[in-house]
Amino acid sequence: MIQERIGYFPPSLGVRLRTSGITKAVRSFSLGVVSLICSIALLAAFWALVSALSKNGLPGPLATAHVFWELVREPFYNNGPNDKGIGLQLILSLQRVFTGFALGSLVAIPLGVLLGSSPMARRILDPIVQIMRPVSPLAWFPIGLAVFKAAGSATIFMIFITSLWPTVINTAFGVASIPETCKNVAMVFRFSRWRYLTRVLLPYSLPHIFTGLRLSMGVAWLVIVAGEMLSGGTGIGFFVWDSWNALSLERVMSAVLIIGLVGLLLDRGFAYVAQRLSYEEAA
Amino acid sequence: MTSYLDLRDINKTFDIDGSTYVALGRVNLHIRRGEFITIIGHSGCGKSTLLNLIAGLIKPTSGSITLEEQPVSEPGPDRGMVFQHHGLLPWLSIYDNVYQAVAAVFPGRSKAEKAEDVQRVIRMVGLWEHRNKKPGQISDGMKQRTAVARAFAIHPKVLLLDEPFGALDALIKPTLHDALVELWGSDGQSETVFMVTHDIDEAIYLSDRIVVMTNGPQATIGEIVDVALPRPRDKRGILHMPEYIDLKDHLLYLLSTSQWSASQIDKAS
Incomplete structure (x- = not known):
């Protein structure tokens, strides 16, 4: 037996590093809080300035905060089709986004794997992807309406199309960049197709796939607001449009804030999962 | 009659940007069962190409490779491989x-x-x-x-090692050599080992025969040197044996003169 001689780490040193790590964490946390307060203050100041310049055409932060509180205090009330709480609208929007996004991912990941692993598939499918990708998601809405004959399904279809491209492209990139050594290992040790897929291809590409999913989710969330403005009925996008028609700009501003915060949470959630899934790169 | 692992008239050319590069020309090598054989040569001499050919990862342009009289045409578990970077x-x-x-x-x-x-x-x-x-x-x-x-x-029937210890520092190498020798002898029947290296001491310590390659293009086998040192070998003990010193001298001579012009060595390094 050979004993490993390198990589020995004195335990005392480890402990000291850990305590200094905690102090460091506390310091970076308090720094984070301070800078967050600063950026909120900056945003509020700028907002107040624009509001004053528009002679209160745009409601200021204080007026908005009041309406915001009203909205958030009772988020789930339901007084019929044209009067729902903001929480309900948000849930309806999220449902559409996740349905479209999930369907899109189910198509996009296998498609990306195919594009990344077969040069022939890439030659045939790449032009299609390149042509469809730059099309504004909103342009798909009438097509969805024509096919599904329902605004709700058309909205989901729009989200579906939107969430395809970033995932397809990132997955294909990840799969195409699998190192030659990994492929050779699979060949030398006679990995079956399934073993190659689950033990080499997917683990290697997973960080890339998640980058794609995260971008897809970001775009889907951008698009849902516009989509619901077109489709009407329910959802946070409809809420914005409805509030504008009711000339309640405080409600519009509140909704904008909520849309931003939810988008941020979605993005951070994906970033967190992606980080958990990424492996340590071997030197 | 073919030997255990048999390479006959191997030629390998690569097409690089439309021009043809002859990597290996007329390589003949007959390896016995249980033999530890090492290929040594300057970088770019086609050592790794030869190893990848035996692994079945690439195909020869002409010539044949057989293992136990079965032609080698694709990678397979009868040839285990240790890659250059693990x-x-x-x-x-x-x-x-x-x-x-x-x-x-x-x-x-x-x-x-x-x-x-x-x-x-x-x-x-x-x-x-x-x-x-x-x-x-x-x-x-x-x-x-x-x-x-x-x-x-x-x-595996044959173990292929592609500069397995090339990236490691000199202090840790000996423990790996010992691990390799221990595993090599542990199976009851010894495996046949085919190793690529550019470390002369490592080659002498481990091998039964050392194959010295000429430089590319059109690299081929320059000379095959027998290592007659008795086994088990003692890493420090053999350093002072006259056979060891002669062998090392001879290998250094082969690697530094005659077959290699200065320009080729420049290109290689």
Whole structure:
């Protein structure tokens, strides 16, 4: 037996590093809080300035905060089709986004794997992807309406199309960049197709796939607001449009804030999962 | 009559940007069963190309390779391989890296049999306590030991080693040489080993025969040198044997003169 001689780490040193790590964490946390307060203050100041310049055409932060509180205090009330709480609208929007996004991912990941692993598939499918990708998601809405004959399904279809491209492209990139050594290992040790897929291809590409999913989710969330403005009925996008028609700009501003915060949470959630899934790169 | 592992009139050319590069020309090599054979030569002399040909990862332009009289045409588990940079899958633990190879090569075996084999080789390279670590968490030496264990775990007829210790520092190399020798002799029947290296001392310490390549293009076998040192070899003991000193001298001479013009050496380095 050979004993490993390198990589020995004195335990005392480890402990000291850990305590200094905690102090460091506390310091970076308090720094984070301070800078967050600063950026909120900056945003509020700028907002107040624009509001004053528009002679209160745009409601200021204080007026908005009041309406915001009203909205958030009772988020789930339901007084019929044209009067729902903001929480309900948000849930309806999220449902559409996740349905479209999930369907899109189910198509996009296998498609990306195919594009990344077969040069022939890439030659045939790449032009299609390149042509469809730059099309504004909103342009798909009438097509969805024509096919599904329902605004709700058309909205989901729009989200579906939107969430395809970033995932397809990132997955294909990840799969195409699998190192030659990994492929050779699979060949030398006679990995079956399934073993190659689950033990080499997917683990290697997973960080890339998640980058794609995260971008897809970001775009889907951008698009849902516009989509619901077109489709009407329910959802946070409809809420914005409805509030504008009711000339309640405080409600519009509140909704904008909520849309931003939810988008941020979605993005951070994906970033967190992606980080958990990424492996340590071997030197 | 062909030998155990037989290379006959191997030529290998590559097409690079429309022009043809002759990497290997008329290589003939006959390897006996259980032999430890080392290929040595300057970088760019086609050593690794030769090894990849035997592995079946690339095909010769002309000529034939046979193992036990069966033609070699694609990669297979009868030829285990240790890659230049370990080639471990970074998302799998040490244990899983070995286990996946064993499971892929012997799908018919029971779980217990596979687990037993995996445990045996990981213990032999002294990494059992580290079995749950990922490659990114262990040293380069440990990674290469895992790669050696993985190659042995599938009981190959031929073990192919592509500069396996080239990236390691001189202090850790001897323990890996010993691990290799130990595994080589551990199977009851010795495996046939084909190793590529540019370390003369390593070649002498491990090999039965050393194949010295001429420089490319159109590299071929310059000379085959027998290593008559008795086994088991003592790493420090052999350093002072006259045979060792003569051998090293001869190899240094072969690698530095006659067949290689200064311009070619410039190109290679």
